[in-house]
Amino acid sequence: MDGSQPGDIPLRVQRARVSGASQASIQSLDEDVAEALDAPLERRLGLWSGMAIVMGSIIGSGIFSTPSLILGSVGSVGMSILVWVIGAVVSICGCAAYMELGTMLPRSGGEKAYLEAAFPWPRELMSFVFCLASIFVCWPTGLAADAVVTGSYLLYAATGTSEGHPAWAERMVGVGVAVLCALAHACFSRWAIRVQNVLTVVKALLLVLVVLVGLSQLGRGQLGHDVFAGTSRSANGYATALFKVFFAYSGYTALNYAVDELKDPARTLPRAAMGGLAATALLYVMSNVAYFIVLDADEVRGAGTTVAGVFFTRVLGAAWGQRVVPVLIASATLGNVMCGSFAASRVIFAAARDGYVPLGGLWGSVSRRFGTPVWALAAGGLLTSLYIVVPPPGQAYALLIDMGGYPFWLFSGLAIAGLLRMRRTHGELLRPFRAWMPANCLSLAAAVFMCAVPFVRPGKDDGAAQEGAAPYWAAPVVGVAFVAASCCLWYVRALLIDRIEYRKQINEDQI
Template sequence: MSSIAICSPSSLAADSVITGTYFLYAATGRAVEHSEWAQRVIGLSVVMLCALLHGFFVRLAIRVQSALTVVKLLLLLLIVVVGVCAWAKGNGAPDAGFRDAFHGTSVHPSAYLSALFKVMFAYSGFNALNYSIDELKNPVRNLPRAALGGLLVTTVLYVASNAAYFLVLDPETVRRSSTAVAGVFFTNTLGNVWGQRIVPVLIGLATLGNVMCGVFAASRLIFEAAREGYLPGGRVLGEISRFQSPLAALAVNCLMTALFIVTPPAGEAYAFLIDIGVYPLWLFQGVAVIGLLVMRRTHRDLPRPFKAWHIANAVTIACAAFMLVVAFVKPSEDAAGTSGSIPYWAAPLTALAFIALSCGLWYIQIVYRRGLERSLYHGKHAGFG
């Protein structure tokens, strides 16, 4: 329920805002100082477009989603190639980017927390396939292959592209570029026409592809939760439309994402949206891994198609504990992260409030109203055709 109410819509809202940022960069040539509401209007339009495509044109939406994923992969490869070529020609800034690379690095834990929140957000899409297992062929075999394979490819491309940024841009330029660093990178290497006007539009489209994937996964999560009795209105939210899509679930996800786009304070929306979404995500991932380890001892005979590695379990629990605790530690004056009018404790406290409300909804729906016994899945199973 926390994923439905917080994690998914806040992540989609953040990606939608970034889509607006790149389209505005292509139009104005500025990486920052855009109209806050211009970004939000573009973000709202992106979410509505993705919901309409997945709701009424399912096959087309899947094709567009796949095509935009290819665009994103090609753009990441292009960043690496362009960065290496610029460095080889002597047009880069390797001395500024890599000499004394850790100079000025903060030792305050809140700075590392802020960085981890953003990094974990960037890689969080690896588990999206879990929400559509009902539509996946042979999930026991294909799910771990797709998740691990996709994560490996993403890791290599992300690390290589970040290295390419610092072959071309000095750290201060990267910092000033904020979320539009790729646009500044291409402007410096390819010029104003390709680098500022054309490629940033492609980056915006690639980010739109992220939103499309997120809308697809989030709507399936709402759909399945409603059918299993975890949400009220299961007869409506768990209904498959004549277009072979969960229209009601798509509408609910679109509405919640829109609320996350328009409600955060101006100027700080992106960082706040990431922080408020990642916090409950890691709370439950840490608890889930602990539960997994407990079940290994208490239910030794359960079938296990695949087994999580011990090192992965330990790292997950350690990261979760660090992020959950340090989120309430006051940052230093120069620490990166949410600042300005939003207190440092606002995001985790808001996330905990949502979690408490979700627990209340769970008690009402599952215990008081006996949602599991009354669900559409009780005694039968029906999925997508």
């Protein structure tokens, strides 16, 4: 026996065997399957393409749509800006840890590869649960939120207002965005990367425009008054706000999922990731300052997820602010979905090749025609579309962010703990990049905070308590329930049915 499971064999091979096809034809099909499963991905990403993917993955709907939600959670303008600064510092520390992991274990798959190496027992439990959480919760919820915001800004440009749109309209636009991005990466990979690079430039220039326009309006808005008046004292409110901030900063690990496609990964990975994150963090903080220079706190709260549209309408007038700039913002969030679709498909691709999902031979194959993981991209697009259309309208955007953020922080904390563990257990491994220990400790503390505090009940008068109809505990409970269910599934498949093939026994020689 070749060790493959029935779910790992594409349907065309199974049908050929059942229909009594000749042994030669079946052998030819089996060779095609083996070639597709073993085919490597081309190393086509250099420094600038890597930076474009990182900045493109980071800059998305968060900076254009979450400031009103963050202000509602923390209560004051000054604290709203401060949490963006805190988010920048924590993200840079986390990025440093991931750069050490990525250069020490230069494999595609991100946390999957790191958890697999750091916690080899129970065998592949950590990597299995991470893959399921990433595939079914973390990535599709974030991409769904970005795709919906793309629809919101396109409708804002079409109608000149952020209110009164049918809920189904922006969702249908979002589904179209998700499908378009998956199709572009599947069939036109080189052009998709070029478009990502162009849209990344557009996004960066758009944030520069926000900063310049805001600075030109000094003296207006809320800045200059008591910027910390009304600051919330709710720990849950700050956790809620930080989930939004970290959602806006998320994406700096995008290249860790595609290390096999980087040219000279030991040099390219840390330079591209740290450079892209640092530039984006500066633009984020200055953009929030610009928002509050032009708009007061009530205007920001009332803008909902179209803060940037209201900002440009106030400064540039209806023609530019309501028609032209929202299209540019929509293109920025579209670019974010493109970059996220690329990274998410690589997680599905890596998980499928290790037998973590059914029909692994399908999702883990590389198209001989296009040289891309077509079916992994299709799966990612389908899951994103489901999260766009299934949640109820209203506060779906905020709920999607929180649902995807909780498992992310759980596994991010485990990955950094694994890094510290491997420094002790695998000190002989080459580390082209080494993160500063205080930065690792700060990242780990942030992960513990983000996992624990969402369960703290907010005060009755806190903005966090009134942010939406969903209970404060809904998002973390969903995250914990999914992780627990994934652990049970691992037990059933690995120990009772024995369907998972443990091809990777972690030891010093293989690491």
